[in-house]
Amino acid sequence: MHTASWPFSSHPPPVAVLLLILLLLGCDHTATGLTTAPAALGPQQLGVIINDRDPLSRRIAEYYVVKRRIPQRNLIHVSFEPGSAVMEPNRFHALKAQVDVATPRTVEAYALAWTLPYRVGCMSITTAFAAGFNADFCAAKCTPTRSSPYYDSNSRRPFADFGWRPAMLLAGSSLEEVKALIDRGVASDFSNPPGTGYLVSTSDRQRNVRAWFYPGIKMMQGDRFKISLINADRLEYRDDIMFYFTGLARVAGLETDTFRPGAIADHLTSSGGKLNGSNQMSSLRWLEAGATGSYGTVTEPCAFVDKFPRPNVVIDRYLNGETLLESYWKSVAQPGQGVFIGEPLARPFAQ
Numbered sequence: 107m108h109t110a111s112w113p114f115s116s117h118p119p120p121v122a123v124l125l126l127i128l129l130l131l132g133c134d135h136t137a138t139g140l141t142t143a144p145a146a147l148g149p150q151q152l153g154v155i156i157n158d159r160d161p162l163s164r165r166i167a168e169y170y171v172v173k174r175r176i177p178q179r180n181l182i183h184v185s186f187e188p189g190s191a192v193m194e195p196n197r198f199h200a201l202k203a204q205v206d207v208a209t210p211r212t213v214e215a216y217a218l219a220w221t222l223p224y225r226v227g228c229m230s231i232t233t234a235f236a237a238g239f240n241a242d243f244c245a246a247k248c249t250p251t252r253s254s255p256y257y258d259s260n261s262r263r264p265f266a267d268f269g270w271r272p273a274m275l276l277a278g279s280s281l282e283e284v285k286a287l288i289d290r291g292v293a294s295d296f297s298n299p300p301g302t303g304y305l306v307s308t309s310d311r312q313r314n315v316r317a318w319f320y321p322g323i324k325m326m327q328g329d330r331f332k333i334s335l336i337n338a339d340r341l342e343y344r345d346d347i348m349f350y351f352t353g354l355a356r357v358a359g360l361e362t363d364t365f366r367p368g369a370i371a372d373h374l375t376s377s378g379g380k381l382n383g384s385n386q387m388s389s390l391r392w393l394e395a396g397a398t399g400s401y402g403t404v405t406e407p408c409a410f411v412d413k414f415p416r417p418n419v420v421i422d423r424y425l426n427g428e429t430l431l432e433s434y435w436k437s438v439a440q441p442g443q444g445v446f447i448g449e450p451l452a453r454p455f456a457q
Contacts, residue, residue, distance in 0.1 A: 107312050107355075107376040107409060146262065146429050146453055153180045153213035153271070155205060155235070157220055160188035166276050166284050167219040173288050174451055182208045188222065191382060195227040195239050202238060214265045215431055216273040217450050221390070224275065224381045225404040230445040235273040236435075243442025248408035251442045258419050258436050272435040277381060277447040278393060290398045291430070291449025294368025296456050301348035301366045303327070303421055306336045313353030313374050315411050323418045330425055347371070348454075349424075350397070351417045356387040365396035368454035370430065374414050378402025379445040389447055399430045399448030401438070412439040427456045 154176055157163040171181065184201055186193070193201075216235050226234040228244035237243070242252040255268040264270045278284035305324070307317035324333040331348070341350065342359035350363075350371035357373050365371065371392045372378070378389040379402030389402035407413040419437035424430070431450035438444055 107406070145427055146456065147215055147432055147451065149174050149176050149451065150180075150212060151214040151263075152176060152217055152450060153182050153209055153215070154217045154219060155182045155184060155273075157188055158183050158185045160220055162281060163188065163220045165281050169281075169285055170217065170219065170276060170288055173292050179210055180213055182216075188220070191222050191380070192225045192227070193223045193231065198226045198231075198234060198239050202235065205235070209271070213271065214263050215271050215450065218273055218275045221275060221277040221279070221381055224277075224379060224445045228405055229442045230379060230404045232273040232275060232446045233441045233444070236270045236441075240442075243440075244405065245407070245443065248410075250410060250412065251440045253412075253439055254435075254441050256435055257439045258416075262432075264435075272431060272446075274399075274431050274434075274446045274448055274450040276449070277390060279390060283394060287393055287398065288449055290367040290396070291452035294366070294398060294452045294454035297367065297454050299348060299366045299368065299454050300332075301346040301369075302332045302334050302344070303349035303417075304334050304336055304341055304344065304347060304351070305417060306338060306341055306350070306352035308339050308352055308354050310339075310354050312409055313355065315409050316351060316353060316374060316414065316417060319416070319418060323421065326418065327421050327425070331421070333421075347397075349417065349421055350392075351415070354387075357391070360391060360395040363395060365398070366454075367398065368430065368452045369397045370399045370420060370424065370434065370448075371395075371397040372401045372415060376403060376406050379404040379443075381445070381447070389445070393447065397448070398452050399434055399446070401434060401444055401446055403443045404445055405443050407443050410440065413441075413443055414438065425455050427453065429453045 156167040245251050256264050261267040305320040308314050340359040342362045345364040347365045348369050353374040355375045375386050377384045377386045381390050389400040392400040415437040423433040430452040
């Protein structure tokens with residue numbers, strides 16, 4: 107990971123700056139005039155995109171539709187050669203046009219029933235389906251990219267409000283793994299699980315940029331959920347993980363840990379979103395370890411914190427009862443290079 111021009115260091119901030127962080131974390135960034143909608147997205151608002159040429163995609167969709175009671179009208183069929191990690195933009199433009207025509211107006215978000223492809227040209231496939239392919243979401247060098255209007259908003263209808271349909275991959279290395287992922291998401295609903303949010307500060311200075319916010323998050327959210335600040339390069343033998351955020355190229359010890367149904371976990375690094383064949387740890391490893399949602403970048407992002415999930419936003423919105431898809435998507439200010447994976451409708455803190 108290359109180091110971007112970044113105003114923060116790994117040293118603890120002074121008290122005055124920490125107070126400013128707390129003020130910012132507590133600010134309401136919500137846009138006004140948003141449409142009225144239910145408390146969170148549900149099966150009626152989720153479209154499932156299926157690659158008819160991929161037997162695994164069809165079987166994932168079949169299982170998910172039953173488990174989440176997705177309306178048949180929300181099933182969107184496409185056809186392309188499976189197995190490639192990257193789709194060419196020209197091919198995607200035609201596919202996206204077909205999907206747009208087939209999508210009911212009531213659909214506000216997508217579940218993509220496959221693991222590959224995870225990328226379109228220079229951007230992630232989840233953002234490409236959300237907003238369309240656009241080179242403004244890419245970065246050839248260490249530069250910012252186009253921002254998301256959905257970021258930290260109170261919108262319950264992202265397509266009605268912004269013209270975006272945020273997407274998430276129902277990803278896994280096998281049908282059995284994806285079924286287990288879906289089952290964890292369903293089991294998490296309304297469970298109000300006990301557990302711990304682990305905010306892990308590592309020795310990797312380039313990838314540890316989110317740690318600067320950790321003390322403020324503990325102060326703001328500690329009275330709602332147990333938050334543990336850890337200074338280590340590994341977290342082992344924990345049996346209560348609900349949130350796990352760290353910054354490393356590879357995360358050791360996952361085989362010893364136990365995640366609660368609905369858990370969210372990711373590692374800030376350059377190529378976690380390369381779900382196969384990466385020289386760093388694939389974000390799929392989090393799902394294999396038992397997490398229900400994760401995130402990783404598919405092209406070099408540099409150390410821009412805005413290109414990765416903000417733990418304070420994820421935790422706050424998840425605890426407020428929003429779905430995994432909503433909470434995760436709203437936590438990334440510049441999602442063009444990042445792919446979201448997991449069970450979109452998991453909602454453990456729903457009331």
